[in-house]
Amino acid sequence: MRKLGQCPVIISVTSLPSRIARIRLTLESLLSGAKRPDKVFVSLPYYSARERSEYIIPDFLADRDFCSDIVEVVRVNEDFGPGTKLLGPLPSLSENSCIVVVDDDAVYRRTFLHNIADAQLSERDASFSYFTYTVGGIKIGQGCDGFSFWEPNLRGITEFFRKYVHGTNLVLHDDFWSSMFLATRDIRVKSI
DSSP, X not given: OOOBTTBOEEEEEOOOTTTGGGTHHHHHHHHTSSSOOSEEEEEEESEXXXXXXXXXXXXXXXXXXXXXXXXXXXXXXXXXGGGHHHHTTGGGOOSSOEEEEOOTXXXXXXXXXXXXXXXXXXXXXXXXXXXXXXXXXXXXXXXXTOEEEEGGGGXXXXXXXXXXXXXXXXXXXXXXXXXXXXXXXXXXXXXX
């Protein structure tokens, strides 16, 4: 496996049953970048609470020629909404890895992963996004533009979700609540 800075670099994405068949373009852009990730997790619950539907996994996600040993579907027992892309793969991550969450409806530039992973691995006490904005003094990163995390900084985030987010409208705003979690840990969110 190729690693930037000798640490695993993981990309994670989730989708909805109505959009999963169109995720291939996003995955192709990530796999054809200047730096390839060590793993791309497609984190999917068995049932989408938002669409009240089960997922039908497209054939290309089981195609070894397309996925090789990089793309892996991770089935998650709990639907964390869009936050499934962050919380879903946590049990599968190795310690001290870089995780970059992305959205399923974007095509990413060739330098996308190289730049965001380099920033993350050079400054592990922060998180990075290509676009940030501030709400109430908290800087928010955006998954659509890529949002990177150093795995040790995420310890306790699932409990945070269950205590403060689950059952509220915040569940649909994963960029916001994950940035709030980082703020509680004094982890700065920075723009690249």
